[in-house]
Amino acid sequence: MKAPEIARRRIRNSRLTGDGFGSADEVVRWHLAMQAQDYGPATWSIGQRSTGLRSDDLDEALASGSIVRTHVLRPTWHFVARDDIRWLLALSGPRVQQGNAGRYRELGLDERTRARAAKVIVSALEAGTVSRGRSSVRCWTTPTSTEPGSGCPTS
Known part of the structure; x- marks a missing residue:
């Protein structure tokens, strides 16, 4: 497979083309975790993959808890769906805590x-x-x- 085809497939699989999702939590569930270190660009990333989604809709998804902004994968913020947070924490929590151990000692x-x-x-x-x-x-x-x-x- 040549580079242009790889790029097209990545763009399509990232849902940057084609039909957009109808809600913020659908976008986040599709991707499992979306980096959210910088809040504004992170919300824009969700918006790019949706149809008709407004920033108020994302704020509501966060306020209702259908999307969670957390350090589940590493010390970087990510958006994850509420339904995925527990198993992701069980999977990644021990490694994240191990990585935090030095900082805890320092403090x-x-x-x-x-x-x-x-x-x-x-x-x-x-x-x-x-x-x-x-x-x-x-x-x-x-x-x-x-x-x-x-x-x-x-x-």
Whole structure:
């Protein structure tokens, strides 16, 4: 197979040509995971593969949880469908956590501190939607360890 044919097939299989999907979660499910490090271009990538999708539709998909923005595959943001998140975490979680171990040590975040920080974040989320900045404030104002300056890891 020659390069032009490979390129045509990749474009078609990426759904950049042909019929577009009707919803953001259909696009994300087709691709399994879509890199979402830069939010604007990531939403545009979904829009390119859909028909009639507006940015409000993607915001709604994220707000409703049908699409999740997460670090499921590596420390890079990805969009994944809600129905795929658990098995993807089971598959990739141990490797991602292994990769994070050095950073945890560098920050002095032992298992106990991370577990307590997770409880603070879960508690905040149970009360409603919380931005990353707001969760960070909650962590820094809720003791998670006896060490000075301890707080929830958010990076």
